[in-house]
Amino acid sequence: MKSGIVSYGTAIPRHRIDVHEIWKVWENVTPDIFDKMSFVERAVLMPNEDALTLGVAAAELALDRSGIDRGAVGALFFGTCTNPFDTKATATVAQDALGLRPDLFSYDLQFGGKSGTSAVISAVAYVEAGFADYALAIGADTLNRHFPPGTQMEYSASAGAFACLVGREGVIAELEGFGSWASDLSDYHRVEGDRYIQLGGGWLGYVSNWGLLEHAVPAGKALLERLGLDPASDFDAVVLPQATGVQPMMVGGSLGFDVVTVMNSVLTSSIGDCGSAGALIPLAQFLDYADEGQRAFVCSYGYGAGSDALCFRTTAALDGRRPSSGLVGFQLEDKTLVDYAHASKYEFKYLRPATLVSNYL
Amino acid sequence: MATVKETIATLPSLFNPKKAKGYTRIIQLDISGEGGGQWYLDVKNQELRVVEGKAEKPRFVMTVSDEAFVKYFSGAEPVMSLVRSGQLKFTGPMTEGIAFSSLWIIPKK
Numbered sequence: 001m002k003s004g005i006v007s008y009g010t011a012i013p014r015h016r017i018d019v020h021e022i023w024k025v026w027e028n029v030t031p032d033i034f035d036k037m038s039f040v041e042r043a044v045l046m047p048n049e050d051a052l053t054l055g056v057a058a059a060e061l062a063l064d065r066s067g068i069d070r071g072a073v074g075a076l077f078f079g080t081c082t083n084p085f086d087t088k089a090t091a092t093v094a095q096d097a098l099g100l101r102p103d104l105f106s107y108d109l110q111f112g113g114k115s116g117t118s119a120v121i122s123a124v125a126y127v128e129a130g131f132a133d134y135a136l137a138i139g140a141d142t143l144n145r146h147f148p149p150g151t152q153m154e155y156s157a158s159a160g161a162f163a164c165l166v167g168r169e170g171v172i173a174e175l176e177g178f179g180s181w182a183s184d185l186s187d188y189h190r191v192e193g194d195r196y197i198q199l200g201g202g203w204l205g206y207v208s209n210w211g212l213l214e215h216a217v218p219a220g221k222a223l224l225e226r227l228g229l230d231p232a233s234d235f236d237a238v239v240l241p242q243a244t245g246v247q248p249m250m251v252g253g254s255l256g257f258d259v260v261t262v263m264n265s266v267l268t269s270s271i272g273d274c275g276s277a278g279a280l281i282p283l284a285q286f287l288d289y290a291d292e293g294q295r296a297f298v299c300s301y302g303y304g305a306g307s308d309a310l311c312f313r314t315t316a317a318l319d320g321r322r323p324s325s326g327l328v329g330f331q332l333e334d335k336t337l338v339d340y341a342h343a344s345k346y347e348f349k350y351l352r353p354a355t356l357v358s359n360y361l
Numbered sequence: 362m363a364t365v366k367e368t369i370a371t372l373p374s375l376f377n378p379k380k381a382k383g384y385t386r387i388i389q390l391d392i393s394g395e396g397g398g399q400w401y402l403d404v405k406n407q408e409l410r411v412v413e414g415k416a417e418k419p420r421f422v423m424t425v426s427d428e429a430f431v432k433y434f435s436g437a438e439p440v441m442s443l444v445r446s447g448q449l450k451f452t453g454p455m456t457e458g459i460a461f462s463s464l465w466i467i468p469k470k
Contacts (some may be wrong), residue, residue, distance in 0.1 A: 038454035040420070239432035243458035260463045264380070269420070270453035289382035 003127045004174035004312065006068070006134065007321070008164040009061025010284045011054040012271060012331040015044040017343045019155045025340045029152050038245025042158035042272030043296050044343040045145055045272045050084040054096045055140035061326050062163040063098065070099050074132025076106035077122045079276050081302065082146050083108060094138065105131070112188065112302025115139055116162055117310060118274035123166040124175050132266040133300035134167040141275025145347045148196040152203055158244060158272030172321055173312040175285060177227050181219035182306030189304060196287035200304065207246055212301055216241055216251045219307035224255070227311055231256040236294040237286040239265045241301035243273040251299065270332045280337030285328035299326045365396040365427045368434050369411060375434060375465045378407040388461065389419035396425030421453020436468040
């Protein structure tokens with residue numbers, strides 16, 4: 001493939017909560033589990049933040065870094081499983097907010113926690129097919145707003161966004177190949193009208209990572225075999241599903257990756273589970289510092305959706321285009337901690353009636 | 362065998378800044394035994410600062426005997442062997458404990 005990432009950007013909410021703040025209120029797990037799962041902090045949304053605003057912020061950064069006229073963008077794919085609208089399209093709002101032309105091809109893509117990687121693959125396919133010179137892919141989620149108060153998922157459910165401009169010219173990371181593995185698994189879901197996501201496999205299914213290896217391993221293995229690459233020696237970065245810190249160890253071990261290389265791309269302890277952006281924000285962190293000719297393996301997993309595996313190789317174009325601001329490390333460290341009461345308020349965990357006549361929040 | 366203080370003094374030369382890109386952490390070292398004590402490692406902008414004392418809010422704590430600490434950084438015994446035998450313990454996110462070992466170029470013996 002000639003196409004790949006031309007530029008990229010991320011958006012991570014500035015507000016965070018320490019998992020012990022949540023635990024002080026609910027005491028619904030043994031706190032030992034935090035170290036084992038690598039839960040330290042997760043993002044908290046402000047009232048004006050959602051998957052759309054985070055996705056647009058990440059895309060603004062990606063477009064600014066590209067230096068490419070926005071009129072050249074011919075497609076937009078917005079991947080999220082926490083779309084702020086039940087029916088309305090998010091991609092069109094993003095399109096307008098970003099100042100993109102109205103005749104571009106765009107759609108929302110909802111595919112669990114792998115919506116982001118699927119958006120990237122869609123963008124590459126669109127460009128490879130010659131339908132556009134450039135396509136924008138966004139992966140964004142706000143899981144924190146969509147899990148019920150008092151469930152254990154509150155400790156890890158977080159938010160974040162990744163966006164990348166895909167093209168054939170000025171590529172900094174070429175997509176060498178990709179693969180998918182999907183099957184129906186009745187895990188995370190919201191049926192029509194549900195306010196909150198439910199776990200199909202319950203807490204036991206969650207901690208046992210029900211479905212993870214059954215999807216991530218065949219997707220990864222097929223791609224490695226197709227490309228003829230050795231997991232133990234051919235990769236400089238390995239980004240694996242990381243909703244918990246246990247997941248990358250399980251997947252990495254099963255696929256034959258070096259565990260230390262895997263752990264260098266695990267951000268669970270810093271930010272929690274970013275859903276569709278979960279496997280892409282660590283990719284951005286790798287690109288922030290990568291050198292020419294380095295190879296990154298990326299694998300996403302969406303509960304009830306399956307896995308995408310992607311292999312990127314950086315190019316010589318990276319040298320002149322390495323970003324100096326807005327790096328992932330900076331976004332992770334730029335934070336304000338809040339308590340559980342404020343997190344619940346900001347994330348609309350206790351909704352007021354829509355007709356409430358009051359100015360008081 | 363080197364002392365804890367001598368080993369602490371070698372840490373900047375063992376530190377691998379290439380593996381610390383984007384890595385910002387404070388790591389507490391809690392070393393027991395003769396010559397032991399409290400130090401913390403402040404890693405930021407690919408630079409290592411070794412400070413004597415207790416950090417206010419470290420990301421994780423390495424609790425280790427003086428002998429095991431010297432063995433680890435001199436390359437006399439691999440970290441996993443020290444963990445398995447209970448001579449070295451990481452308290453904090455498990456992923457961070459594993460990633461920590463990539464920050465060092467430990468001599469091979």
